[in-house]
Amino acid sequence: MTDLDHRAVRVRFAPSPTGALHIGGLRTALFNWLFARRHGGSVVLRIDDTDRERSSETYLRQILDGFRWLGVTFDEGIEEGGPYGPYRQSERMPIYRQALQRLLDDGKAYPCYCTPEELDASRKAQLEAGKTPRYAGTCRRLTPEERAAREAEGRQPVYRLKVDLDRPIVVRDVIRGDVSFEPEQIDDFVIMKSDGTPTYHFASCVDDAEMRITHIIRAEEHLSNTPRHVVLFQALGAPVPTFAHVPMILAPDRTKLSKRHGATSVDEFRALGFLPEAIVNYSLLLGYAPDENAELFTLDDLVPTFELERIAKHPAIYDVNKLRWMNGHYLRTLSLRRVYTYAEPFLKAAGYLSQNPGDDEIALAMARIDAVRERVATLIELTDGVSYFYRSIEAYDETGVHKHFKNPKEVAERLRYAAERLETVEPWDLEQTEQAYRGLIDELGISGGALIHPTRLALSGRTVGPGLFHIMVLLGKAETIRRLRKAVQWLEARA
RNA sequence: GGCCCCAUCGUCUAGCGGCCUAGGACGCCGCCCUCUCACGGCGGAAACAGGGGUUCGAGUCCCCUUGGGGUCACCA
Numbered sequence: 001m002t003d004l005d006h007r008a009v010r011v012r013f014a015p016s017p018t019g020a021l022h023i024g025g026l027r028t029a030l031f032n033w034l035f036a037r038r039h040g041g042s043v044v045l046r047i048d049d050t051d052r053e054r055s056s057e058t059y060l061r062q063i064l065d066g067f068r069w070l071g072v073t074f075d076e077g078i079e080e081g082g083p084y085g086p087y088r089q090s091e092r093m094p095i096y097r098q099a100l101q102r103l104l105d106d107g108k109a110y111p112c113y114c115t116p117e118e119l120d121a122s123r124k125a126q127l128e129a130g131k132t133p134r135y136a137g138t139c140r141r142l143t144p145e146e147r148a149a150r151e152a153e154g155r156q157p158v159y160r161l162k163v164d165l166d167r168p169i170v171v172r173d174v175i176r177g178d179v180s181f182e183p184e185q186i187d188d189f190v191i192m193k194s195d196g197t198p199t200y201h202f203a204s205c206v207d208d209a210e211m212r213i214t215h216i217i218r219a220e221e222h223l224s225n226t227p228r229h230v231v232l233f234q235a236l237g238a239p240v241p242t243f244a245h246v247p248m249i250l251a252p253d254r255t256k257l258s259k260r261h262g263a264t265s266v267d268e269f270r271a272l273g274f275l276p277e278a279i280v281n282y283s284l285l286l287g288y289a290p291d292e293n294a295e296l297f298t299l300d301d302l303v304p305t306f307e308l309e310r311i312a313k314h315p316a317i318y319d320v321n322k323l324r325w326m327n328g329h330y331l332r333t334l335s336l337r338r339v340y341t342y343a344e345p346f347l348k349a350a351g352y353l354s355q356n357p358g359d360d361e362i363a364l365a366m367a368r369i370d371a372v373r374e375r376v377a378t379l380i381e382l383t384d385g386v387s388y389f390y391r392s393i394e395a396y397d398e399t400g401v402h403k404h405f406k407n408p409k410e411v412a413e414r415l416r417y418a419a420e421r422l423e424t425v426e427p428w429d430l431e432q433t434e435q436a437y438r439g440l441i442d443e444l445g446i447s448g449g450a451l452i453h454p455t456r457l458a459l460s461g462r463t464v465g466p467g468l469f470h471i472m473v474l475l476g477k478a479e480t481i482r483r484l485r486k487a488v489q490w491l492e493a494r495a
Numbered sequence: 496g497g498c499c500c501c502a503u504c505g506u507c508u509a510g511c512g513g514c515c516u517a518g519g520a521c522g523c524c525g526c527c528c529u530c531u532c533a534c535g536g537c538g539g540a541a542a543c544a545g546g547g548g549u550u551c552g553a554g555u556c557c558c559c560u561u562g563g564g565g566u567c568a569c570c571a
Contacts, residue, residue, distance in 0.1 A: 001520090008538095009535075015571095016570085018570080018571070031513085048571060049571095050570090050571080054570075111558085122514090123567090127567085128496080130496045130497060132496095132498060132567065133497090133508095138505085173500095176499095176500070179499070179500075181498075182498080185498055190568080191563085193569040195569075199568090199571090204571085220501090220564080221499070221571095222566090223499065223500065224499055224500085224567070226499095227499095243536060245500080252506085254564080255564085281496080284505065287507085288508095289508055289509065292509060293509070293519045293520080294517080295519080296520095313500075314501045314508090314564085315500095315564060315565090316507065316508090317506065318496055318506090318509080319506045319507065319521070319522085321522055322507065322508080325520090325521055326521085332534075374533060375532060380571065400531095437530095449530055449531085452531080453530070456531065459540060462531090463532075463566090464531055464533075465533090466531095466532085466533090467530070480534085
């Protein structure tokens with residue numbers, strides 16, 4: 001183990017492409033990345049796709065694409081290559097077979113012909129008796145004749161690791177300290193399935209050994225499996241890596257994250273209009289506290305001081321509310337250019353932007369985004385927030401009508417004056433429009449709100465939004481006046 | 496059920512024996528700013544799961560209880 005300390009740090013993130021990359025997986029990947037960067041080591045992205053049934057190329061693409069979007073990079077992996085490839089377990093079958101053969105030759109593994117039914121029955125019985133189910137070891141004691149007989153029957157065996165322990169297995173975990181497991185907890189477990197593919201435990205350990213992984217940073221759900229892995233590394237004659245089991249992220253109902261909990265995957269958050277900066281920052285904040293009170297940070301900020309020891313031991317429940325707040329924070333503090341880039345696909349999808357917007361179109365969009373971004377939390381809301389700049393108003397907000405279009409006749413008259421007054425405004429900017437309005441308000445001897453609120457409703461259809469004169473400028477003179485007149489008509493029809 | 500991990504405001508957390516009448520953030524409530532909504536600023540309510548020890552002294556160490564989570568597959 002001490003020889004590990006002298007080797008360059010090598011960590012891996014090994015997702016199984018059987019589902020989307022969720023926020024917990026992302027955080028684990030980020031911890032790996034941070035640890036590698038902190039110690040000048042390498043991160044490898046390995047794909048655990050030994051389950052051919054459930055693995056899909058679609059999920060794999062999604063995961064890869066998600067990391068790209070988030071700006072998370074790997075040093076070795078299925079796309080970047082590297083000296084320890086292939087990095088896809090489905091392409092490493094010969095390696096597992098060789099590893100098994102070595103174990104067989106050393107007498108450390110043996111074929112097992114028990115049927116699933118037999119095993120199941122035995123397991124159930126033990127479970128009911130309140131014991132940890134263990135494989136009885138029947139096939140371990142098979143004579144060559146018995147073995148040959150079963151082969152002759154055409155039975156395809158699984159292969160089990162021969163586990164003989166005379167003392168507890170101690171897992172050295174950086175986050176939790178030493179965790180000890182009694183020998184009777186670990187039986188002769190299966191390492192190769194009857195179809196010739198390795199089990200997760202086997203593939204994972206063989207690869208970690210072959211790829212010279214020094215630290216295994218993964219989710220806590222694997223802690224209970226770890227003594228098996230320790231035994232496997234030893235059987236393979238490989239150094240045992242240092243472990244760090246990071247706590248899980250739970251849904252608000254305190255159970256494991258799943259589809260029924262709404263958005264939990266990176267893709268979903270992305271579609272909902274969350275920014276990479278916020279997703280990365282927030283997921284890290286769940287269980288990691290860099291400094292006393294630091295909450296807003298980037299991945300790079302964390303590198304110089306990152307320590308696995310600072311990761312929380314207890315599971316965290318994620319809170320969309322705080323993510324929303326954080327997203328809003330990035331929406332209003334990131335450069336306008338960047339926010340525009342993130343918003344662009346949303347605006348295009350809504351039909352507000354053309355497929356290849358010109359400079360003027362982009363400049364106007366940016367100005368509109370800038371006016372709205374400090375009052376929204378997501379890109380979806382941002383898109384909604386600028387909607388009335390791009391399409392005419394289909395309806396006036398109901399409570400707004402109640403409040404500001406209360407006396408149709410009176411309001412119509414005021415808005416007509418306003419339209420007339422605005423005709424004369426030149427240049428059409430913040431100062432001139434406001435001056436014109438203030439003047440009119442004075443002349444009419446009314447409160448500012450009495451003219452401003454109905455105008456906002458007339459121009460945007462809403463009661464909330466950017467400052468009124470900002471709206472006017474961003475809408476343009478002609479459109480502002482057109483909407484005012486339209487409101488006048490609407491009001492007169494109701495007077 | 497066996498085994499393993501965990502336990503500070505509703506949520507994320509700071510705290511590694513005295514600096515804690517427990518700090519910060521989100522959310523919530525008030526006030527200020529103000530043409531609305533936000534943003535921002537100021538203030539407030541809100542937690543050491545319970546019980547035993549150890550110690551001059553325990554949120555911090557130990558034990559038990561309770562609670563939560565994980566794991567016990569030819570799934571990863």
